[in-house]
Amino acid sequence: MDERLKVKLGNWELDNPIIPASGTYGFGYEFCEFYDINILGSIATKGTTLEPRFGNPTPRIAECTSGMINSVGLQNPGLDEVINVEFKKLAEVFHKKVVANVSGFSIEEYVECAKRMDACDIVGIIEVNISCPNVKHGGMSFGTDPKAAYEVTKAVKDVVKNKPVYIKLSPNVTDIVAIAKACEEAGADGISMINTLLGSRFDLKTGKPIIANVMGGFSGPAILPVALRMVYQVYKAVNIPIIGIGGISKAEDVIEMMYAGATAVQIGAENCRNPYVCKEIIERLPQLMDELKINTLQEIIGRAHV
Amino acid sequence: MKSIQNYEVLSNEYLALDIYKMVLKGDSSWITNPGQFVNITIENAYLKRPISICDWDENSITIIYKVVGFGTKQLSQKKVGDVIECLVGLGNGYDIENINEPVLVVGGGVGVPPIYGLAKSLVKKGVDVTAILAFNGQENAFYLKEFEDLGVKLHVCTMDGSLGTKGFASDVMKNENLCDMLYMVCGNVPMMQSVFKASNHNGLLSFEERMGCGFGACMGCSCKTLTGYKRICKEGPVMKSEEILWTKD
Incomplete structure (x- = not known):
């Protein structure tokens, strides 16, 4: 382990800033066949709802230039199963704390999920997803209005006593800074950003949508500049840590994201394309830091603003 | 691995x-x-x-x-x-470890290739194999010789009748009295559905779906079954006829 990669996310010291993003890494153990997942900074676990969900009809995946659209729709086995089965299985192979991603269709559901996650030893951060583009009535609708974002954050913060609460923001908004500020004002301990961008693809031969739900969340290297811009804007406006997400596929992208203001990063779509990507980034970072004359990652957070 | x-x-x-x-x-x-x-x-x-x-x-x-x-x-x-x-x-593939009874293998179009490996493995085990290969037409057909060389009982059908019998794989099953055999099939959904309906026996069916990762991480290719949600890439692509949600009528 390289000490120079350590970052402090609030009071939590991560061995490195690399965290696989929710929804692209399951509950971790699928990746044990490829490498020892304990090299990761942490893992953001699959978005969890109170009740089990199958999610959306298939096809759920469409390829794009430098990215992909998914419309999985929060498929997950439900809060009880996640806590009693998935977290236990994960704890057998992963010995660090996780970022527990929760979602809901009402404020009450977010509150219940967050409250239960607050009592789990394995949970380091509760990540409240108010930005899923793939579910109706809920998900993103809480993340596109500052007032609704404030209310969810406040309600969750009122019941969560132990763990830091991070709010995962949607880029599908006019002013992400206003949403981030509302979350901070409501007591959020940090911001995760960005979730996917809404997108569509159509079949050239049939003219029909490729995704059964027509629209889905676009992610992959193509969205990196959007994520960098938004992290930069939000870093300027808030005083809580940011986990930078969106289009990261290599060590260089991690450095850029940290310059923009991220304390840690999440890697999403790239895990689907290359199951080894997180390992490759962690191994490449020290070398890249030498090339760029960077001593520690902690010291480059927000460098773009200096 | x-x-x-x-x-x-x-x-x-x-x-x-x-x-x-x-x-x-x-x-x-x-x-x-x-x-x-x-x-x-x-x-x-x-x-x-x-x-x-x-x-x-x-x-x-x-x-x-x-x-x-x-x-x-x-x-x-x-x-x-x-x-x-x-x-x-x-993927799981076809689990044939404990199969000894005669097997009907059915391949449709680009579903034929995995059926070839399956037939070859079954023959190697000493299992009696009957094969149906279904294509749209003669111009789409391939691997007939390779199947013949395996020594399996071979039936070929095409939609337009340009090669073999005219009709579906399920028509061949009915005409040749193959409906009471254990079947293993790969093809498009309508074709597999017709085999499922024509058969009086259980079987194994291999499915296709647009995938994100291919190894079970992204949930992009999930399907519902009688035994819960399955990922085509991980728990599949081969499913048991007893677990799929189709009905015979």
């Missing part, structure tokens, strides 16, 4: 309309069952392309694929000696 491996193209030949056969030199030790697949890296494409294994020996794997778009078009242009990268060790 899943891993990323490089394979050298030994041959890449045209078999039938839009259908190509590629033999790749490299590791086959990960193959535990016929019907498993590889996920092939394509230059300038974001996602890999899942293609089933048709045949293998100690030092090579054979895939047969249909050119349907950008990715498979590129595959068809690969030359002998080119190297392609594959994520291997994917």
Whole structure:
């Protein structure tokens, strides 16, 4: 382990800033066949709802230039199963704390999920997803209005006593800074950003949508500049840590994201394309830091603003 | 065991309309069952392309694929000696370990390749194999000789009647009294559904879906079954007829 990669996310010291993003890494153990997942900074676990969900009809995946659209729709086995089965299985192979991603269709559901996650030893951060583009009535609708974002954050913060609460923001908004500020004002301990961008693809031969739900969340290297811009804007406006997400596929992208203001990063779509990507980034970072004359990652957070 | 491996193209030949056969030199030790697949890296494409294994020996794997778009078009242009990268060790495949009774294998179109590996494995075990190969027409047909060489009882049918019997695989089943056999099928959904309905026996069916990762992480290819939600790439692609949600009528 390289000490120079350590970052402090609030009071939590991560061995490195690399965290696989929710929804692209399951509950971790699928990746044990490829490498020892304990090299990761942490893992953001699959978005969890109170009740089990199958999610959306298939096809759920469409390829794009430098990215992909998914419309999985929060498929997950439900809060009880996640806590009693998935977290236990994960704890057998992963010995660090996780970022527990929760979602809901009402404020009450977010509150219940967050409250239960607050009592789990394995949970380091509760990540409240108010930005899923793939579910109706809920998900993103809480993340596109500052007032609704404030209310969810406040309600969750009122019941969560132990763990830091991070709010995962949607880029599908006019002013992400206003949403981030509302979350901070409501007591959020940090911001995760960005979730996917809404997108569509159509079949050239049939003219029909490729995704059964027509629209889905676009992610992959193509969205990196959007994520960098938004992290930069939000870093300027808030005083809580940011986990930078969106289009990261290599060590260089991690450095850029940290310059923009991220304390840690999440890697999403790239895990689907290359199951080894997180390992490759962690191994490449020290070398890249030498090339760029960077001593520690902690010291480059927000460098773009200096 | 899943891993990323490089394979050298030994041959890449045209078999039938839009259908190509590629033999790749490299590791086959990960193959535990016929019907498993590889996920092939394509230059300038974001996602890999899942293609089933048709045949293998100690030092090579054979895939047969249909050119349907950008990715498979590129595959068809690969030359002998080119190297392609594959994520291997994917899918459950057909579990034939405890199969001793006669088996009806049914392949439709580009569903024929995994059925070849399956038939070959069954024959090797000493199982009595009857095969139905179904194509749209003669121009789409391939691998008839290879199936004949396995020594299986072979039936061929086409939609337009240009080769073999005119009609569906399920018509052949009815006409040849094959409806009471254990069946193993791979093809498009309407074809597999007609086999499922025509049969009085249980069977194994191999499904296809647009995939994100191919190894169970993204939930992109999930389906509902009587035994819960399954990922086509991980718990599948082969499902038991007892667990799928279709009805006989």
